[in-house]
Amino acid sequence: MKLSKTTAQNSFEYRWLLSRIFPYIKPYMARIIIGFLIAVPVGMLDGVVALSLKPYMDYVIGQKDLVFALFGRDFSITWQTIAFAIPFGVVAFATIQGVLRYLNSYISKWVSQKITNCVKIDLFKRLVYMDASFFDENRSGIILSRYSSDAKTASDGIVDRCEGIIVSGFGALSLIAVMLYSSWKLAAVGVFVLCVAFIPVHLMRKRIRNASNKNMKIGSSINTNFNETYHGNRVMRAYRLQEHRVSRLSAKIKESFDVDMSLTKRSGWMSPLMYLIASIGIAIVLSYGTQLITSGQMTAGSFASFVTSLLLLYKPVKTLGNTMTGLQGTFVAMGRVFELFDLYPEIQDGENAIAMKGLSSGIEFKDVSFEYVAERPVLKNINLKIRKGETLAIVGNSGGGKSTLISLLSRFYDVTSGAITIDGVDLRDLITDSLRKNIALVFQDNFLFSGTIRENILMGNYDASENELERAVKSAHLEEMLAELPDGLDTLIGERGTTLSGGQRQRVAIARAMIASAPIIILDEATSALDNKSEAIVQKALDNLMQDKTVFVIAHRLSTIKNADRIAVINEGELTELGTHSELMDIKDGKYRHLYKMQFKTQEEAL
Numbered sequence: 001m002k003l004s005k006t007t008a009q010n011s012f013e014y015r016w017l018l019s020r021i022f023p024y025i026k027p028y029m030a031r032i033i034i035g036f037l038i039a040v041p042v043g044m045l046d047g048v049v050a051l052s053l054k055p056y057m058d059y060v061i062g063q064k065d066l067v068f069a070l071f072g073r074d075f076s077i078t079w080q081t082i083a084f085a086i087p088f089g090v091v092a093f094a095t096i097q098g099v100l101r102y103l104n105s106y107i108s109k110w111v112s113q114k115i116t117n118c119v120k121i122d123l124f125k126r127l128v129y130m131d132a133s134f135f136d137e138n139r140s141g142i143i144l145s146r147y148s149s150d151a152k153t154a155s156d157g158i159v160d161r162c163e164g165i166i167v168s169g170f171g172a173l174s175l176i177a178v179m180l181y182s183s184w185k186l187a188a189v190g191v192f193v194l195c196v197a198f199i200p201v202h203l204m205r206k207r208i209r210n211a212s213n214k215n216m217k218i219g220s221s222i223n224t225n226f227n228e229t230y231h232g233n234r235v236m237r238a239y240r241l242q243e244h245r246v247s248r249l250s251a252k253i254k255e256s257f258d259v260d261m262s263l264t265k266r267s268g269w270m271s272p273l274m275y276l277i278a279s280i281g282i283a284i285v286l287s288y289g290t291q292l293i294t295s296g297q298m299t300a301g302s303f304a305s306f307v308t309s310l311l312l313l314y315k316p317v318k319t320l321g322n323t324m325t326g327l328q329g330t331f332v333a334m335g336r337v338f339e340l341f342d343l344y345p346e347i348q349d350g351e352n353a354i355a356m357k358g359l360s361s362g363i364e365f366k367d368v369s370f371e372y373v374a375e376r377p378v379l380k381n382i383n384l385k386i387r388k389g390e391t392l393a394i395v396g397n398s399g400g401g402k403s404t405l406i407s408l409l410s411r412f413y414d415v416t417s418g419a420i421t422i423d424g425v426d427l428r429d430l431i432t433d434s435l436r437k438n439i440a441l442v443f444q445d446n447f448l449f450s451g452t453i454r455e456n457i458l459m460g461n462y463d464a465s466e467n468e469l470e471r472a473v474k475s476a477h478l479e480e481m482l483a484e485l486p487d488g489l490d491t492l493i494g495e496r497g498t499t500l501s502g503g504q505r506q507r508v509a510i511a512r513a514m515i516a517s518a519p520i521i522i523l524d525e526a527t528s529a530l531d532n533k534s535e536a537i538v539q540k541a542l543d544n545l546m547q548d549k550t551v552f553v554i555a556h557r558l559s560t561i562k563n564a565d566r567i568a569v570i571n572e573g574e575l576t577e578l579g580t581h582s583e584l585m586d587i588k589d590g591k592y593r594h595l596y597k598m599q600f601k602t603q604e605e606a607l
Contacts, residue, residue, distance in 0.1 A: 003142045003340075017334050020341075021158060024118050028111045032159060035107040038100050039163045043170030045097040047178045050309040052086050054182065057301030060086070108163050115155040123147050123340060131345045132412040136372070141224025146340060153333035161327040175309040182306035183298050186285050190310050193281030218256045225249045285310060347411060347432060355434040359519040359550055360423045362387045363409070367418035370404060378404050380573045381418070388519075391551040393564035395595060401573045402554045406522045409552070410439055440518035442545070444525040446509035448500070453482070454489040456508055460516035468515055475544040476511035477537050478504075503538055510541045521551045567592060 025032065059066050060083040067076045127147055135143075179187040229236060229245055236245060285307065292298040368382040379401045386392050394402045407413055408420060411427050420427045427435060440460065448456050457472060458464060464472075473479060473489070481504055485491040493499050493508075500508065513521065523542065555561050562581050569577040569584070569591045576591050577584055584592035 003138045003146050013335075014331065017331055017338070020338050021115075021155065021334060024115045024155065025159075028114055031107055031111050035104055035111065035159070035163055036166055038104045038107070039166040040170050042097055042100045042104055043167040043172075044174040045093050045100075046171040046312060047174030047309065048093045049090060050175060050178045050305050050312055051181070052090055053308050054299075054301040054305040055082055056086050057304045058299050059301075062301075104163060104167070108160050112156045112159045115159065116152050119155040119337065120148065120151045123151050123337070126340065126343065129345055130343070131347050132407070133346065133372075134343075139221075139224045141221055141226075144223045146336060150333045150336045150340075154330060154337045155334075158327075158330055158334070161330060165327070172313055175313045178309040179306050179313075182302040182309070183289070183292065185292070186289055186298075186306055189281060189284050189288065190313065193277055196277050214259045218252055218259065221252050222249065222256070225252065282307075282310060347414060349431050350429055353429055353431045354425070356422060356425075356430045356438050357434075358438065359388050362390075362423070363520075363550070364421045364424075365405075365418070366421065368405075368408065368415050368420060369417045370401075370408060370413065371416045372404075372413075377416075378573050379408075379570075382570075382575050384568060384575060384578070386550060386552075388550055389548065390566065391546060391553065391564045393553045393555055393561045393567045394570060395555065395561060395567060395592065396570035396576075397572070400570045402570050403524055405570065406441075406524060406552050406554065409520075410441065410522065411435055437516075438518050439520045439522060440513035440516040440545075441522045441524065442506070442509050442513050442542070446505055448493060448505055448508060450493070452487075452490045452492055453478075453485075453508055456493070457489075457511045457515055460512040460514070464515045468517075472511040472515040475514050476507045476541045478507050478511055481507070506538045507541050510538070510545055514545050519549060521546055521549045523551065523553045523555070525554050569595070 055066065058064070059079045063079050065076050065078050066082060067074065069075070124147065127143070176187065176191060179190050225245065225248060236242060289298065289303050289306065293300060293303055363386045365382045365384040368379055369377055370379040371377050382405065394405065396402055404413075408415055409427075411432055414428065422430070422435075449459070454469070457469065460472075461468070469489075473482065482488045482491075523546075551564075553561075553564060561567060564581075566578060566580060567584055568575060571591050577587065584590055585596065587593055
């Protein structure tokens with residue numbers, strides 16, 4: 001699947017989205033409920049200030065004592081007492097609200113981070129098991145964006161914004177309650193204005209989704225640009241590509257800017273429209289309120305409290321509108337995240353798959369054909385038998401299918417037609433993990449992970465003993481190199497092993513393959529990028545690795561090829577010749593003989 005083709009069609013299926021995210025929310029439900037319960041008084045306390053204006057205007061400004069009956073007795077509070085108590089009461093409520101806001105914010109952040117971490121970990125678990133074809137089709141930038149940024153947006157925002165809705169919602173309800181207490185007639189006008197103000201939020205849903213998807217794709221391209229600049233920095237400097245890279249990034253940033261401004265242009269009218277709706281509502285309230293006061297149906301204090309509530313109501317309504325808009329963006333990201341959860345690798349174990357336990361007789365390719373893209377065959381009807389303990393060199397023109405052949409053996413891809421068998425069992429009937437446990441690979445450009453040399457070697461077999469580790473180091477001719485390093489095996493080598501030379505990285509990779517103790521070895525041009533001195537050391541290490549193993553060697557070096565038991569010539573996806581070096585050299589006008597004269601003979605003369 002190409003991740004750039006996402007549409008997040010399920011971003012409006014709120015019930016479905018919430019049902020998918022709920023398993024991540026459930027473990028923290030107690031804290032979420034506490035946060036929601038705290039959010040209720042945080043919002044409702046907004047009405048305290050507005051409510052306090054009624055007694056202040058009616059009793060303090062009017063200098064009238066408050067007289068009321070309670071339990072059959074009459075009580076009286078002087079206006080001076082009310083004037084003294086109200087300011088302290090407002091401060092006390094504000095203090096309580098501040099403490100509750102802090103607790104609410106802390107709980108919300110804690111829960112959001114926990115949910116985000118769980119989603120990211122589960123997404124990463126899915127990512128590491130995806131097929132090679134998935135990584136072939138998708139750039140690094142879009143993978144980073146979808147598996148990291150979307151995960152954070154989707155899970156981090158859901159709790160925060162839901163609590164924001166509760167705070168704003170109960171804030172609006174408390175103010176509406178004050179308005180109803182002051183005058184139900186004026187409150188009807190205010191509630192109507194509130195309902196009208198939410199119409200723009202609904203109209204913006206699809207535009208938010210489209211803009212979010214576009215920006216996700218652009219953001220992934222920007223991430224890819226930075227990633228390629230890091231890994232390709234030498235090529236960039238060598239070919240003076242700095243300005244070219246800057247222009248590409250600038251174009252993407254401009255594209256992102258255009259998308260954002262397009263959305264702003266179409267959604268920017270929301271705030272002015274809400275201001276207009278609010279002002280119309282206030283104008284109606286002022287006109288109608290004046291009539292109520294002059295007719296004696298409403299006191300000045302009640303009117304002041306109502307108007308203050310109405311003015312304060314705009315803030316939670318606006319916040320609620322912005323939160324709802326942001327929540328739609330969260331749902332869009334959530335839709336994209338669950339698209340990822342619904343992706344499964346194409347390489348799957350069959351129901352009755354069996355474990356591979358070593359190699360007994362050999363490996364056979366039966367009429368194997370393969371296509372990366374439909375109707376464009378890379379391999380065509382390959383028939384080949386390799387005996388246990390045999391070393392097979394694979395040569396041929398560049399792009400002819402050599403690396404694809406061994407990728408099929410490791411089941412990085414499944415054959416398009418035909419079959420590959422090990423000891424007579426089809427690879428697709430083997431447990432894939434057990435298959436790969438029996439194959440060790442050494443590539444031309446071996447990837448070393450950030451960490452220590454020890455950690456990288458032990459990736460071949462985490463259960464290896466210290467003695468096995470020492471034997472692998474010795475067989476890979478790493479002892480001299482390790483002696484020169486301050487921390488030996490525990491030396492940190494940095495990302496991709498950039499602190500080591502090419503030959504040193506190869507030997508670490510060989511040690512990793514050795515410690516795996518796999519019966520099948522695949523060497524994919526393992527020495528082609530080395531100078532003669534480094535190649536000599538690495539070749540000794542490879543000779544140790546290949547002892548008593550079944551070996552597939554893709555090579556450009558004559559020494560490696562001549563020492564093979566047989567040589568397979570793959571040309572334009574077809575097995576054109578098979579035999580020993582001398583047998584193939586005896587074929588007049590043969591492909592191998594031509595290749596030897598064009599490429600290998602020069603190496604032989606140099607040696």
